[in-house]
Amino acid sequence: MLDIMVAVLSSLLTICIILSFSLPSDTQNINAFMEKHIVKEGAETNCNQTIKDRNIRFKNNCKFRNTFIHDTNGKKVKEMCAGIVKSTFVISKELLPLTDCLLMGRTARPPNCAYNQTRTTGVINITCENNYPVHFAGYKSSFCASYSPCALIVITVFLLSQLLLPAMR
């Protein structure tokens, strides 16, 4: 019984630890943020086409990575930033639908940048300033991405083990 609990706990912890943050971008105002990171909710986004159409690049090179948030008119990201004046990192309270674009070849030059894309969901980390999102700092995609549910699961398993163990003996 204890062995099982330990196994469950350690696998939960492993899931919590396997969290990945994407690379930061260099956005600095709301318009640039919308252009680089916001697409319609529910719609398919083609990275190749959207990045070309919006002329998203890194200096004169293809941008290595760009993440699109499916959030029509940036409604949710603007809600995240409401009331925040001083530059602050804000984490979303829920998982948001994302399309993550990763450059395929390093030799291509804009506008011919080819991307490998992934649909995912993630807890996003953005910088808010003067009530608006201005910078995308990354996202975490995992079952335990938003920490609190993860902590809750661990605590629940621990409490259950305390309740069940004496009964099993």
Ligand SMILES: *[C@@H]1O[C@H](CO)[C@@H](O)[C@H](O)[C@H]1NC(C)=O
């Ligand atoms: C993006 O472009 C590359 C290279 O042309 C192609 O292999 C890939 O399938 C394209 N991706 C999509 C989603 O169209």
Ligand SMILES: *[C@@H]1O[C@H](CO)[C@@H](O)[C@H](O)[C@H]1NC(C)=O
């Ligand atoms: C695209 O990404 C997927 C998932 O990360 C990977 O399995 C695949 O090999 C990649 N394809 C290319 C052409 O890089």
Ligand SMILES: *[C@@H]1O[C@H](CO)[C@@H](O)[C@H](O)[C@H]1NC(C)=O
């Ligand atoms: C959000 O991103 C910033 C910049 O990378 C980082 O310093 C901060 O720790 C991140 N916030 C969380 C909760 O991970």
